[in-house]
Amino acid sequence: MKTASGFTFGLVLVGLLAASTLAAGIWRYGYVQALEQVAARGKADLALASDRLVTQLSRYRETAVLMADHPVLAALHNADGDRVAADALLLEVRDKTSALMVHYADRTGRVLAAAGGEAGADLQQAAYFRRALNGALGATHGSSAATGQRAYSFAAPSFDHSGRVQGVLIVVVDIENLEQDWRGAWPTVYFNDPDGRVFITNRSEMLGWQQIPGGMDRGVAGLASIDAVKAGGLEIWRQDLSPYIPDRALRLVQPLPVIGLVGESLVDVGPALRLAGLQAAAVGALCMFFGSVLLVVMARRRALASANVVLESRVRDRTRDLEDANTALRREVTEREEAEAALKRAQSDLVQAGKLSALGQMSAGISHELNQPLMAIRQFADNGLAFLDRGQPEVAGENLTRVSQMAARAARIIKNLRAFARNESEPMGKVNLGDVVDQAVELTHARLAADGIALEWQRPGQAIHVLGGEVRLAQVFVNLINNAADAMSGQKGGAGQGRIEIIATGGASPRVEVRDTGPGIADPERIFEPFYSTKEVGESEGMGLGLSISYGLVQSFGGQIRGANAPDGGAIFTVMLEAWRAEAAA
Numbered sequence: 001m002k003t004a005s006g007f008t009f010g011l012v013l014v015g016l017l018a019a020s021t022l023a024a025g026i027w028r029y030g031y032v033q034a035l036e037q038v039a040a041r042g043k044a045d046l047a048l049a050s051d052r053l054v055t056q057l058s059r060y061r062e063t064a065v066l067m068a069d070h071p072v073l074a075a076l077h078n079a080d081g082d083r084v085a086a087d088a089l090l091l092e093v094r095d096k097t098s099a100l101m102v103h104y105a106d107r108t109g110r111v112l113a114a115a116g117g118e119a120g121a122d123l124q125q126a127a128y129f130r131r132a133l134n135g136a137l138g139a140t141h142g143s144s145a146a147t148g149q150r151a152y153s154f155a156a157p158s159f160d161h162s163g164r165v166q167g168v169l170i171v172v173v174d175i176e177n178l179e180q181d182w183r184g185a186w187p188t189v190y191f192n193d194p195d196g197r198v199f200i201t202n203r204s205e206m207l208g209w210q211q212i213p214g215g216m217d218r219g220v221a222g223l224a225s226i227d228a229v230k231a232g233g234l235e236i237w238r239q240d241l242s243p244y245i246p247d248r249a250l251r252l253v254q255p256l257p258v259i260g261l262v263g264e265s266l267v268d269v270g271p272a273l274r275l276a277g278l279q280a281a282a283v284g285a286l287c288m289f290f291g292s293v294l295l296v297v298m299a300r301r302r303a304l305a306s307a308n309v310v311l312e313s314r315v316r317d318r319t320r321d322l323e324d325a326n327t328a329l330r331r332e333v334t335e336r337e338e339a340e341a342a343l344k345r346a347q348s349d350l351v352q353a354g355k356l357s358a359l360g361q362m363s364a365g366i367s368h369e370l371n372q373p374l375m376a377i378r379q380f381a382d383n384g385l386a387f388l389d390r391g392q393p394e395v396a397g398e399n400l401t402r403v404s405q406m407a408a409r410a411a412r413i414i415k416n417l418r419a420f421a422r423n424e425s426e427p428m429g430k431v432n433l434g435d436v437v438d439q440a441v442e443l444t445h446a447r448l449a450a451d452g453i454a455l456e457w458q459r460p461g462q463a464i465h466v467l468g469g470e471v472r473l474a475q476v477f478v479n480l481i482n483n484a485a486d487a488m489s490g491q492k493g494g495a496g497q498g499r500i501e502i503i504a505t506g507g508a509s510p511r512v513e514v515r516d517t518g519p520g521i522a523d524p525e526r527i528f529e530p531f532y533s534t535k536e537v538g539e540s541e542g543m544g545l546g547l548s549i550s551y552g553l554v555q556s557f558g559g560q561i562r563g564a565n566a567p568d569g570g571a572i573f574t575v576m577l578e579a580w581r582a583e584a585a586a
Helices: 002-067 072-075 081-098 128-132 177-178 271-363 363-389 395-420 433-451 470-489 548-554
Strands: 103-108 111-115 138-143 150-159 165-174 188-193 200-201 209-210 213-216 224-229 235-239 249-254 260-268 427-430 454-457 464-467 499-505 509-517 560-565 571-574
Touching: 002 081, 002 138, 002 150, 002 165, 002 177, 002 188, 002 224, 002 235, 002 260, 002 271, 072 081, 072 103, 072 111, 072 165, 081 111, 128 138, 128 150, 128 165, 150 177, 165 177, 177 200, 188 509, 363 395, 427 433, 433 454, 433 470, 433 499, 464 470, 470 499, 470 509, 470 548, 470 571, 548 560
Parallel strands: 454 499
Antiparallel strands: 103 111, 103 165, 138 150, 150 165, 188 200, 188 260, 209 213, 213 224, 224 235, 235 249, 249 260, 427 464, 499 509, 509 571, 560 571
16 A cells, blocks of 8 residues: 555656646747747737838938929029028928928038038038938938927938039938837837937937947936847847836847947747746646546546456457458448449440440431432532533532542531540640530531421631540530430421520630520429439330439539429430640640
8 A cells, every 4th residue: 555655656746747747848839939929929920010110211311302403402403592482492391391400511511501400510511411412312410500409401412504513402300300200109119320329219318328348328417237038039228127028028139220229129938938838838727637547547447446456358259250341341441442443444344335325316307418429429420520521620620529528528527526426535735625525516416407407507707715534524415415316206296396596605714505495394403313204114216314424524624514394395405524734724
């Protein structure tokens, strides 16, 4: 008993250690995964803030470029220049764009017109001003010498008629005015200058801080320490920069070379910590629960060990019976697989048998169709010989031309029969729907003529290409035409009163409708079942497999076939196919 208790206590300790290890691993994995989601949202927010800042500054840059060559400003370089008009123009620009200052200077840096105050420093010594004198757009940021406010300045050159820079238009942007629109929004976002000093931010208490190794320099306020750690390839800051910035924050960086700044964002990782903690707690609770269940189960198993000894003999007997049953089941599965393979072979043979059956039904008419051109060939050949004997070669040539036409007709009939009868095994491809229907119409023409059934088919003016097999698709339409003819030949009133209409439409969903004036469909829900037929028992035509074969063929092309009764009588069969596209064939 003491040994069993010691074993149970050791097992509990091992289980607690394993559960703690697993929970720690789950916490680490969940924390990294949650950090990636936080980073994705933070990058999107930082990109949005960066794009907004660049867009706002671009508006002033474009203003400087567009206004630099204004005639009123260009006139200031001449004796007739009007300083009052130029000041008014720049004041209007400043009011409309909310710029801090706008002033226009000549090449020496002398201000010729200004609005909102003049530059408080020697412009000629400024790098952005000298860049404008070289014909390029100059830009700088910092504190305005005139007002002491944070500003971003653009200097656009003004060119005279000879292409030489004659002056510079300077637009000074009030950064604090830009910040008003997004201060306090998003996570903490700030933009550093090349020296690492915060120049623009949505947290005013961070203005002027400069990043240094291990923290940020607050100037007279001292230093703020930063403990940077890595988690899943991401940088986490533990800091006390501001009560409005999370103690633990994910640091994201995005350079902005267009404006010469670097955007950074501090995103709260608290949600990731909470999510990872919940996942680890859930896993730990599950481990504790299953561990408790395991202990109970083990206790019960020890209690049931003696009973299991008694049951082992019975289990052996049952196992033997199950093995016998399993052997019989495997044998039955093998037989079913063989039967399924035989069924597939039978289905393939059935498709070919359906075509041969249709050819058998049409054989008399086809023989008549071939006999006509053969008799005509003989007659025209005899006539041609007679006309040659009479010395009339022109008339004999006309007869020989008719002989060629009749031979071509017979060859076309034989070609269609050979194509229809062969066992097609090629993969699906590009098929002209008009050619397929033409082939089916020609194959059934003799049978319809013998039954006195009129067929209306007008080939579309534009080719309709679908995905399928030409021979198998022709068999579908031959089956539909023959079924319609069978229905109308057997209806009350006899032959000679039936009509079949075939309509083909293209577009994104090509389809062919076969309409007849027969008695309609008795049971539309069962017409595609194998061996379902409305013919009398003992009739020679068909076994109820034509529509079942057609249904399988159309489905193999990725299409559908439907049958319904027309409102004005008769049946309508619609064959919907997939339009040919190169990617569909692939």
